[in-house]
Structures are given as C-alpha cells and as structure tokens.
Amino acid sequence: MELSLKEMEELALIARLYLTEEEKKILPQQISSILDMVHSLETVDTEDVEPTIYPITGSGVLREDEILPSLAVKDALANGPDIVDGYFRVPRIIEEEYES
Amino acid sequence: MFSSMTISQLRTLLRAREVSAEEVVISVFDQIDKVEGDIEAYVTLCRSEALVQAKRADALLKEGNAPDLCGIPIAIKDNISTAGLKTTCASRILDDYVPPFDATVVTKLKEAGVVIVGKTNLDEFALGSSTENSQFHVTRNPWDRSRVPGGSSGGSAAAVAAGEAIAALGSDTGGSIRQPAAFCGIVGLKPTYGLVSRYGLIPAAPSLDHVGPLTRDVRDAALVLQAIAGWDGKDPTSVQKELPNYEAVLSEDITGLVVGLPKELLDNELDPEAKEAIFGVANVLESLGARVEAISLPHAEYAMASFYLIASAEISSSLACFDGVRLGKRYGEAKDTTSMFMKTRGQLGIEAKRRILVGTAILQEDNYTTYFVKAQKVRTKIREDFQQAFGRCDVILSPTTPTPAFTLGHKLDRPVIMYKSDVYTSLANLAGIPALSVPCGYTEGGLPLGMQIMGKPFDEATVLKVGHLYEQQTASERRLPQKEVKANG
C-alpha cells in the first residue's frame, strides 16, 4: 500500500500531529513500508484463530465501591501548562465530532 | 571501587557495617562525575536526595533488620513515574512533568530501602532500539563510545555497565531491557506479563509493556525481581501468585533440564559470532547436566510484523493523552484547541510520529480487521508455538540480538531494518513469557554478546537458575568495559 501525502496528512490530522516539511517528505514511504509488513502475515492461516488481545489469560479484578482520597487540588493542577482559577484553560474549542 | 560491585557483594559489606550506604552512594557519584560526561546515561541525577536516602538506609542497617536492597544505589528509567521527581520519557513534551505519584515498582524499591541515583535516558517514550531517539541527548556504549548502548533502556544499561549505578530498572516492550543489556554486557530480565506491576510505567503498548531489572549478574536480577514482583491492586493485569524465593532457587542444579534450541532463531541472518556463542552456551549447559534439543517456533518469522502492527496501534492510543491540556509543555501559539493539540504533539520525535501514524491507520475501521486483528491472530499462533515448545523443553535458548552493538547513527533512517533486530526479543513480549539476557562472550572486536533464556509463564525461577549456573561456570571469562571505566570501578 503506497500512502499518498494527502492520505498521510489526513492521518496526521486525525492523530493531531503537526508534521514538518522534512517529515512530510520521508514519512509516507516509511509508513507504507511498515504497513506493508502485513503482507508477510497473509500466508499464515488464521482461520478460526482467536486474536490475542492480552498476552496471558487473566481475569479482571473488581474494586469495591469505596471512596479513596483524591489528589490535593494544587497537586492536580501542578503540571497544567495554563491554569486559571483552579481550572485548566484551553483556547477556544472548535466543536468537533465527539460524544460521551 | 564499590561502584563496580554487585548488589549481593554490597549487601554483605553493608550488613557487616564494613561500608556505609553513604560511602557506596558517594562512590557511585564519584564514578558518575568521571564518566557521565562521556556516557550521558542520565536525564536527571538526584545527588542530594540520594545522600538523604543513604543516611536513612544506614539507620536501618544499624538496626540490623534491613531489607535486601537497603542502601543499594539504583537508577530508574525515565518512563517510570517518580513522585516529585521529573519523569520525561526523554520527550520535549514531558520535559517538565513531575508526577504526583510513584509507580508501584518505585514504591516497592523504596520499601526495600534502595537509594535512587537518578532517571536514565531512553528513546523517546521507549520507542527505539538505540536510545538515539531521546530528544535530549544520545547515550554512548561504555564498551565503545562510537556505538549505541541499545534501547530503549539504553541509559539504564549504560549506567549499570559504566558503574554509574549498581542496578537499574528498565521497561521492555519488544526487547528494551534485554537488547541494551546484551549490548552493554550486563544482565536484563523481562518478567512474565502480570508478575511485575505496570502501574506508573508510562505506557507505550500496554499489552507488550513490562518492567524489569538490569543488573551486573543474574543473582542481582533475582534480588531486584524479588523486590518488585507481586500482585498490585492498582494494576488490573497484575496476577495474584505465590512468589518463590528467587535467590534460593539459584543454587539448585539443572540435571535433566531440557534446553530448546529453536532452529528459526539460529538461521543465516544471524551474525556468525553470535551463533557460535550460542552453541558454546549449549555445550556449557550440557556439561552441567542439561539436555539440549532442537525445537521449532514455526511462526517466529512473523513476529516482527505482528509485533510492530500491534505495538503501533497500542502506541497511537497510549500517546494520545499528550495533548498539552493537563500536563507537559504546550508549544506554539494557538487560537483553538485543535491547533494547540497539533502544535504540541508536533514536538514529538519522528519515531513517535511514525508509530502514531501507523497505529492511527491500522485502527481505522477499514483497516482494523486486515491489519490489527490479523496481527493479533498471528500473535495467537506465536503463543501456541511456545505452548507446544514448552511441552518438550523447560527453557528456550537463543541469541538476544542478531548482532553486537551497532554504531551511532547507523540505522536511524531505516526503521524497518532497525525493527528487524528486535525479532529475537519481541517473541517473548508477544507471548508474555519471561526472558533473561545474560552475557555469553565477546566478539573479536571485544564487544559483548548476549544470550536469551526464555521460560514458561511465571517460571522465572528456572530461567534465572539456568542463567546463574552458566554465569558461574564461565565467571573467569567475564570482562568489564573499557579501561578507564574499569580503572575507576
């Protein structure tokens, strides 16, 4: 699969990645060659094979519904690059596809 | 001189009060002052905090009831969260991030009384095999400064090899503990998935990520593993199991143990010296009473593709949280959030971008089944290969890497070539099984070679035992890195 520059720029927008001119030059080919690795898998017969999502067979632990201490507000905010009145501030949100 | 000792040696001296933890830490920092300018293993050093911790360790030692690792200077890879101490992942994005919590492994090491020397360099977000993807600086191999220390735990491996720490923690997603351990002539262990908590390890690919030790010998690996292993209620993939005493089992013998040699991992692409070394190891193990058998891992050749497709998908998801809102640095002027996200995330290095873009492509609805699910199904085939193989043998022996440490800048522009060198190690991540890298000789040029011992899930004991016995048997052949490091060691 040969990735075009336009296709890669679409991916970059989805992934919210700004790319430099230099990166735009070299990445499409590199990404294509990584994606092409999938061809080597086509010879493996995986009919009726379950995909492995987890490396070991585990069973999920459940936590009891107990309130644990939260972070102190100052610690919660400490790493925020732009803090105003106890909130994290961001520039204008452009309404995009999202839902909860 | 203390800085070149093992944990077990220091433990004896510390307990006998023949040396204080403070003296040990000072010795390590002296060594750092001598070689760090050349090696650049660290991102952050914590000299003054280390001295405070050493004094605390001395107090415990004086009471005579100190835990095994009390007073041992240890380095932590900089993608493992440390409360109040910068954790950067060697990324500009996290360049001033100070986590408000400790990773569980750090909590456990602190409980075991260690002294934290500093945070070690890595490929940005642990993506790479040479530590050259660090956005801060490159780390050099203590055996040859023109060569890479391996990666992504290159800083941890170089620090231990160069006497800048007694042991270190690393993380291993596709070989990131074992490959640098092999390149730097030390021991590295990737435990079974679920044995050591991942809580606080900044994730690359959660289904492949592991935390483990890099040490000077196998006994030390056992000691560090003992301290960090065990169930953790904060890690939902952590496993509840009775732990053996990993140090005690080292003295057991291996008579009748079956060592599998997978023919697929000893093929022509392998460096002849590396191949020869493995057959040498096999001979030593046979001489110790083990039986060596040829086995097959028929899907090993698909490991690289399966690994990179799965890893990239998971990485694109894990790295999505670095959006410049709650933590890290925000870059560039932006009038809206989308452009803020893009500019901030645009600071990521090219390897991270490459993996994120690949992962984003793979997870798209149209590609999901043909790429992601296919790779996961092949992963199942690889796991089944191991189940089959372990029906016949107790451990599987292979080289850790197909070549010794390569030169700086050598493979940077050719990602797929670079990825190929991870074949031997990524198998154990795909299967979740324990794998230990132990030095097993040297090239003509004097570079260390590493062998890998893979074991059954949760059978670290056997893996460590085999590694330890081999190490004992060949102790006289062990070398240390370059003169100046050795001289000051």
Next chain:
Amino acid sequence: MADWEVIIGLEIHAELLTESKVFCGCNTEFGGEPNSQVCPVCMGLPGALPVLNRQAVELAIKAGLALNCTINGTSQFDRKHYFYPDLPKAYQISQNDRPLCSHGMVELSVGDRKRQIGIQRVHLEEEAGKSVHVGDSIISSEYSLLDYNRSGIALVEIVTEPDIRSAEEARLFLEKLKTLLEYTEVSDCKMEEGSLRCDANISLRPKGSSAYGVKTEIKNLNSFRAVQRALEFEADRQRRLLQAKEVVLPETRHWDEAKGMTFSMRSKAKAADYRYMPDPNLYPLQVDEAWIESIRQNLPELPDAKRDRFINDYDLPPYDADVLTTSRHLADYFEACVQEVDEPKLVSNWVMGEVLRWLKAHELEIESSPVAPKELGGLLKLIQEDVVSTIVAKDVLSEMFATGKSAVEIVDEKGWRQISDADSLEAIIDGVIAENPGPVADFQKGKTKAIGFLVGQVMKASKGQANPQKANEMLRQKLQK
C-alpha cells in the same frame, strides 16, 4: 401527498449512583470545588491504570434487568478515541462490540395502546470532564476552562431500537425509563445536573415502506419536554423537506430551547471513526449466573408490577395506580400511609390531591415531604373517626405542612374538633330552625333540597365544626316530626 411515518431511536446516558468513580476511588458527589475530585487515573495521567468498580457493574446489570435485557456473561471494554479537552486520555473507556446487556424491551402505554420499545444495548462507560466556556457560547468564547471532577464517573449508555413512532412516545419512553432507573436506584436521573442525558435520532419514511430514510441526530435535549418539542419540530421540518422533494441531510442538529428550533451543527457526511480497540488494560468482564441471579432476586418491585398490585390489592382505579407508581418514593409513601389507615382510596385521594399539590407549590419531592406518611395517616384517622370534617382536614394539613405539628395537636390547639354529640348539635339546630322559617316550610312542603341549605347554615353557625352527616340526620328527624 404521501403519508409519513416517523422513526425515532434514543441514546440515553445515565450516571450511576456509585460512591466512587468507575475506574478509580474519587468521590462522585456533585458540586465540589473544580478539580478537587481527581486522581492520576481519572485525570488520565500517563501510567495510571483503571480498576473496575464492582458496584458500577452491579448497577448496570440492574438497569439491564429492569429493561428486560439479556445480561452477557462476557463483555469487553473498548477504547473510543477522539480528541477533546474534556476527555483526559483522548479515549473513552466504553463497550463497543460486546456490551454488558443487550436485547431488552420496555412496554409503554400510549393512550389505550401498548407499545413495545426494543432496547438494543445497555453498556458501561466513563463520563468525561466538564468544560466551562468563557463567554456566551462555545463559538464566541475565546477560552474554555476544564474541570475533571465528573471525569470517570460511571455511566450506562442505553440505546433503543428505532421503534419509537412519535415525539410523544419518545417522551413517554423517557418517563418510563426514568421511573425504572429510579426504582432500581441505578441513577438519580437528574437532568438538571446532567445525570440523565438524551440524544435522539429521527428519520421519516413513507408509510408502508420498510427502508429507513436519512436520519438526523439531535443534541442538547435538556428536559423531557425539550425531547418532545425538538422531535415534533424536527419531524415537521423533515416532512416539509420531503414533501417539497428536497433532501434531508445526515447531520447533527442542536436544539435551541428558546427559539424552539433545531440547528445544524455539523455535517455527518463522513461518519466519525472512533478507532475502537479492546482496552488491553482491562480483561473481559466476566459476570456469572449466580451474580446475575442474586441481583435479580434483590431487584425491587418494578412499576408495572406495583401498579397491578395496587389495583388488585388496594382496589384502586387504574388512574390512581398509574399516578402513585410513577415514582418509587410516591408509591412507598402511599403504602406507608395505608399501613396507618386501612382505607386505600381515601389515602390515594389525599396523596394524589392535597399532598402532591402542596409539594409542587413548594418545589419539594415526596421523599422530602415535611409531612411523613405516619403524620398524614394521623390526619386521615381523624376524618375516619369523625373528629374533623374533610374541609377542616384540608386546613389541618396546611397547618401541618407549615408547622410540622401533628394533626391532633393542631386540631386541639385550634379547637377544630367536629361537633358530633347530640346535645351540642341540638342547640345549634334548634337555633337554625328558629331563624329560617322559610326553608323549613319549603322542606316540609316536600322541597327536599332545602335540607342542604339548612345543613349549610348549621355548618356556618358551628364554624364548620358540626358533623354534617349528623346535622342532616337530626334536622330531618326534627322537621318530620
């Protein structure tokens, strides 16, 4: 002109009534100081890991059972990716292919008809944080402020089949759903606090056709009334477009409550790709039969069953049973009161009438009524024992609400006891007869209606305290002599 059929499907998000969040121990209480109920997990700090809350699973199963769903023994948590500043990890942990509950059904009464609305799925997921827009609206504000206290609160997403056929049905469905979630104590369903939210999909097709038309999705529906109004508006808008042979665009539309209109937010030409993947940190959720059975056993009586029981056991008219079972608290109030006073219809009349009227006027819920069921029972007993008349009882109840005193206390303090003894009544009646010779004569001539006037006069003379039945009897006796 074609006759159109309206096709509606709803997606409801309800916050679960857990003490702590779904994947961490942070408090879920509403209204805390911004960013005071957060931790590494719910702030999405790298390296923190989710650990599932057992109670969240239990409540989601309860919801599934109340909606007649199959509870799936194995379900899967997936990551749903999108970038938005209120979503800390840039993915939401949700369930995509394998939800916890599926294939449910809710029965509605629409007028005289019974309608069955299919429930496609009920799945568990996590809430996002809250963004406060500085300025008038999202569009005009230069900045937004983020508070992650809500981030990570447990949600169920409930998706209906496209079985709803009118805006009114949509509202009735939501009312029923709310009743069910409140009954089972799965959610408090407070739309004003955002703990219940609804999005609606609507399309039209020619009657008799089986293919679906192009649908639009409506957001910002903040009340049941808004759901009905918005869907009525949107059905009308689509109908007009289709009749004019124009096309309906597949888009998301925003309901503007003030203007009473929906507005296009964005085109859905390219469907959003959330890049779902199984969350490698969370093993599949295993729910065994024993657990499901124990939850089923402990499920409270659901509204339909309760309604039928009220009709059968208390002999209530269906209307009364409907009203009383709309809320579990109201039904409980009624039943507690019947324990005191064994006359269900009397209790029903008072609860549905005076009590609800007074609570509504003071914007109070039945569970916080100042007059407890036992106290109301005390009042109704006084009516049964002829201590007060119905008219006086209304005044007594009003005093009870105002002062918190018991009915007996108020009646005694105010001297409102009904006069039933013959001697006291006789004196008043004699006076009334003496003062009203005209009506007395009318009655004796056979105008029996006049008795009503005379009883009225007795009540007036006794300041309402005379027992009207007794007065009536005594008057008749005296005048017929």
